[in-house]
Amino acid sequence: MAAEPAEPIGLVFPGQGTQRQGMGEPWRSTPAWAVVPEISRCTGEDIEELVLRAPAERLRRTDLAQLAIFTVSVLALLEARRLGLTEGAVACAGHSLGEYTALVAAGALSTSDAAVLVAARGRAMREAAEERSGTMAVLVGAGHDEVAELVREVRESGHPLWVANINAPGQVVISGSEEGVEQAGAESPRIGAKLIRVAVGGAFHSPFMAPAADRLREVLDRTPFSAGQLPVVANVDAEPHSGRDDWPTLSTRQLTSPVLWERGVRTLTGPLGCRRLVELGAGRTLSGMIRRIAPEVEAVSLDSPQAMVPGGSRAAAAPRAAGVTR
Incomplete structure (x- = not known):
């Protein structure tokens, strides 16, 4: 008898604001931790120090907060893949910064290229905020x-x-x-x-970030994007895009344009057919939003290794283990 096909799921990734001191500690003993030195090499930052020991005050700095959140989201993604919890994924999306992890999950960016972009983005946004406070x-x-x-x-x-x-x-x-x-x-x-x-640290997603967009575009234009295996719903238009689409332009626009998260969730659960949305990374912010946008769809938050139960995507539906919000 043929196996029952996996229920279509969407993978979603949080953005800035979910950082906290010691946020990497739960992932330290997982196989995914091997990616931390790689991200350190790509960005020139001591990522292990950042996600394990950096004080909360240091994590308020825009560029460092973004690197910490990106790293933990990648750790969650890799561990979820290892355990089979991303089986049935048909699309990805990320909230602001989380869009870069979504591009990694979709196969459109390598982890190292995405890390370089996140580092450049954070620096550019911090500098723009210093030039014009908001x-x-x-x-x-x-x-x-x-x-x-x-x-x-x-x-x-x-x-x-x-x-x-x-x-x-x-x-x-x-x-x-x-x-x-x-x-x-x-x-x-x-x-x-x-x-x-x-x-x-600034007036993000507004015209105040125009200088950051210009600086980031230079790095984006040097970055190779692949076709990818899954579509990513972009923040700027709430539409699905492949890796062949013009992500340098979409990512540049994102810095000065509104994040259309509500519409993006409706795209995931409507045209793309996702019946479960799995949040990968620190916190449960997106799951809470999804519950308000599409209460008929299951929202699963895999924010720690303990929340991940081996056995495929259906295991992620266990309320006590996976932090389901309904």
């Missing part, structure tokens, strides 16, 4: 249209402000000047929203 905040409780109108009004009043991430129903991130975010916070009650500040 900040970000989450508006909770209002729809995208209401937030977009509020942001437009604030910007027209003279304070730079843009929509940065459309994460889930009732959760939109804004980005821009300190004065713009402050004004949006003061006016947010009239659209039924609450503003929550985000501890970040």
Whole structure:
């Protein structure tokens, strides 16, 4: 009798904000740990020190935070593959920085090439933020249209402000000047929203990052992208792209454009047919968003080796072991 085909799954990878001190410790005894020296060689950073011993204050630095998160996501990906938990994957996506791990998972980038890009991206974003300071905040409780109108009004009043991430129903991130975010916070009650500040090093996914986009494009143009085996749903248009598509342009645009995460999840669960989305990396942020976007789809968070149960993709559905959110 033929084996039952694996249920279609999507692999998703978190972005900046999930970093924490000692985040690599759970993975230290896994076979996947062998990739850590490779990432260190490619980037010129002591990755082992970064993910095991770096204090929380050091991990707030944009470039180092991104390298730490990327490394842990790759560790999770490699371990999940070894245990057969990525069987049935038909597509990938990543939130902001996580898009680079998604390209590795899809076969469009090698781990070493992606690590070089992540290091360059983090440096470029940090430098751009030093040249023009800014900040970000989450508006909770209002729809995208209401937030977009509020942001437009604030910007027209003279304070730079843009929509940065459309994460889930009732959760939109804004980005821009300190004065713009402050004004949006003061006016947010009239659209039924609450503003929550985000501890970040700059106004990411806004025109403030234009210098970073220019610097990163130079590195992207030298990077070889392969055809890949799986499509990656891009942040900038929420559409699936192969490795043959123009990822240097998509990745450059991502720095100054909104992350369309809600739409991207709907692409994964709609046209691409994913019935389970597996989050690989630190934390369970994306699983929480997915539960709000597509409650009919299973969201699995594999954020530690302990969450990974051998036995194929169906093992990832065990609620106690894998942190299922419903």
